[in-house]
Amino acid sequence: MTKKPSIIVIGGAGHIGLPLSLCIANANFPISIYDINKENLKKINDGIFPYKEEGGKNLLNKILKKKTFSISNHISEIKKKDIIIICIGTPIDEYMNPIHSVIKECIDSILPYLSKGQLIILRSSVSPNTTDWLNKYIAKRKKDVDIVYCPERVVQGKAIKEIKEVPQIIGFFNEKAFIKASKIFSKISKKIVKASPIEAELSKLFCNAYRYIEFSISNQFYQISSAAGASYKKINEIMKQDYSRANNIPSAGFSAGPCLLKDTMQLTSFYKNQFSIGHQAMLVNEGLVLFLHEKITKTFKISKLKIGLLGMAFKADSDDIRDSLSYKLKKELEINAKDVLTTDPYVNVDKNLKPLNEVINKSNLIILCSPHNIYKKLNLKGKTVIDVWGFLSSKKNNCKFI
Ligand SMILES: NC(=O)c1ccc[n+]([C@@H]2O[C@H](COP(=O)([O-])OP(=O)(O)OC[C@H]3O[C@@H](n4cnc5c(N)ncnc54)[C@H](O)[C@@H]3O)[C@@H](O)[C@H]2O)c1
Known part of the structure; x- marks a missing residue:
């Protein structure tokens, strides 16, 4: 039997990072979570799910009993891992522009510990072409590491249920990286969808923008109805x-x-x-x-x-x-x-x-x-x-x- 790859999730205490980590742990992959939010890491260690998440508490307490799950204290632990999943928040600023520096700062913090043959899975929702930028940024620093983009498309609060049901899009530059990523996602989800990184990035953003626009139409209808004195x-x-x-x-x-x-x-x-x-x-x-x-x-x-x-x-x-x-x-x-x-x-x-x-x-x-x-x-x-x-x-x- 081939050895399962070891995984670390950066942003593993977040709304998206934690449910994903628990689902991967539940599929018996050795996995650690790392996060700068120490308060939430402590809660997790104590069996408290930091957010409202359907089935979260039960799964967390089941996973905490596994020797294959751990909480990392230091970013340097990525040295020992085969796969690094990035789930950090990617906010926009007060002028509604993406804050590109959050990804760059996160990557800079892990750069010293990257080694040949590792795979980075970018899971955060990112501005188009970020995966391409990341690929070049890392290659320029002479790190022989593969990158894929696999967007998260669950509804917040129902992630544990939906990860199993929602097809996992894998955006990849080379087949070797796709195979490595699909070994994990095929064990936690029913279906894998192949894409290029830009296709994967845009498909994630299009899904959310579509919903946002759809809601805005009804919100405008509400205002029109109200102006007309109708319900x-x-x-x-x-x-x-x-x-x-x-x-x-x-x-x-x-x-x-x-x-x-x-x-x-x-x-x-x-x-x-x-x-x-x-x-x-x-x-x-x-x-x-x-x-x-x-x-x-x-x-x-x-x-x-x-x-x-x-x-x-x-x-x-x-x-x-x-x-x-x-x-x-x-x-x-x-x-x-x-x-x-x-x-x-x-x-x-x-x-x-x-x-x-x-x-x-x-x-x-x-x-x-x-x-x-x-x-x-x-x-x-x-x-x-x-x-x-x-x-x-x-x-x-x-x-x-x-
Ligand atoms: N919340 C959702 O429903 C949802 C759904 C799909 C996709 N996403 C995307 O997933 C990403 C994460 O969203 P979220 O809601 O989980 O955010 P979150 O703020 O709940 O979680 C992000 C976590 O990353 C940690 N973090 C930030 N920078 C870090 C760093 N440099 N090193 C280590 N840890 C770091 C934070 O402490 C936090 O715990 C975002 O890009 C978001 O757009 C979110």
């Missing part, structure tokens, strides 16, 4: 009745988070700001909270209003507040409102959050920001509510919509 929820239902071509039209809602906007902006920046439809989607999705702010100021005397925001995570049933539009709305409203009260059952990094009942009782106006499933049966005590998502029902939730 987009109702119109969305009417459009879909026995008309399958309309089935995929989403509801309106806060569309943000650490991936969709960022990946769309990576494309915009790459395409010299000519990805106009992507840019337009950003204006609509980010502008939705400004639209709501205006609607509130036109309808109420905002200086007398106590406003309750339900759900501060960037999406339903998540604990992640990265790039959440709930906070953008909060910031806008706080300028003029008498008070803005916020609540979320899952978020544990915001000390200003209040208990749900306190927010409902004290608010004159409630805005549903993240449609967490547990809000479905909420009694809103006759309060006035803004629900962009069309998630609540005035009858079941005892509220009136504006």
